[in-house]
Amino acid sequence: DQQVKQNSPSLSVQEGRISILNCDYTNSMFDYFLWYKKYPAEGPTFLISISSIKDKNEDGRFTVFLNKSAKHLSLHIVPSQPGDSAVYFCAASRLFGNEKLTFGTGTRLTIIP
Amino acid sequence: ETGVTQTPRHLVMGMTNKKSLKCEQHLGHNAMYWYKQSAKKPLELMFVYNFKEQTENNSVPSRFSPECPNSSHLFLHLHTLQPEDSALYLCASSQEAGTGYTGELFFGEGSRLTVL
Numbered sequence: 001d002q003q004v005k006q007n008s009p010s011l012s013v014q015e016g017r018i019s020i021l022n023c024d025y026t027n028s029m030f031d032y033f034l035w036y037k038k039y040p041a042e043g044p045t046f047l048i049s050i051s052s053i054k055d056k057n058e059d060g061r062f063t064v065f066l067n068k069s070a071k072h073l074s075l076h077i078v079p080s081q082p083g084d085s086a087v088y089f090c091a092a093s094r095l096f097g098n099e100k101l102t103f104g105t106g107t108r109l110t111i112i113p
Numbered sequence: 114e115t116g117v118t119q120t121p122r123h124l125v126m127g128m129t130n131k132k133s134l135k136c137e138q139h140l141g142h143n144a145m146y147w148y149k150q151s152a153k154k155p156l157e158l159m160f161v162y163n164f165k166e167q168t169e170n171n172s173v174p175s176r177f178s179p180e181c182p183n184s185s186h187l188f189l190h191l192h193t194l195q196p197e198d199s200a201l202y203l204c205a206s207s208q209e210a211g212t213g214y215t216g217e218l219f220f221g222e223g224s225r226l227t228v229l
Contacts, residue, residue, distance in 0.1 A: 042222050044203070
């Protein structure tokens with residue numbers, strides 16, 4: 001049973017437009033959420049995170065939104081750039097419990113020039 | 114360069130071979146992890162070491178044997194693997210695996226394993 005789900009395996013967005021990647025979770029005990037970005041032949045790298053006490057966290061072009069009641073989070077990238085083309089993994093954990101991260105299956109984002 | 118180095122990057126082995134994957138981190142972290150990434154599946158946690166002690170074995174078959182001689186080095190010894198074990202094996206490190214941890218992991222580039 002997947003506790004973290006990324007239902008869109010792929011997404012294509014025009015350069016300069018907004019990219020929205022979605023993630024749903026089922027475990028209400030999760031209180032910390034992260035996005036990782038992965039280029040081919042490289043390991044995932046941390047991108048941005050959000051704690052359950054917030055509903056939004058912004059870092060430059062990247063913003064993560066958390067809707068606890070819907071158990072849903074999203075990553076917005078604006079404006080999208082060709083270098084953003086990568087696989088994006090959503091992950092969740094319990095900050096003050098078992099910190100093991102649970103990952104989603106990833107969404108491949110392609111930015112079209 | 115994430116500070117976590119994995120070797121070899123690619124490995125092809127037969128089902129009767131014995132091989133090892135190596136991971137080294139230069140970040141001064143105290144926790145190290147092995148993850149498995151198979152196609153169209155989430156990253157699967159295999160093992161966690163915290164201050165050289167194994168704190169988690171996520172029901173991994175015994176044909177995978179981890180070793181952590183110190184906080185900077187982690188090995189995954191492979192023996193009599195099956196073709197379905199073919200995957201990308203990722204090593205990661207973090208400050209420590211405990212309370213108050215932010216959840217940020219630093220990953221290596223991975224070792225692509227093919228079992229024939």
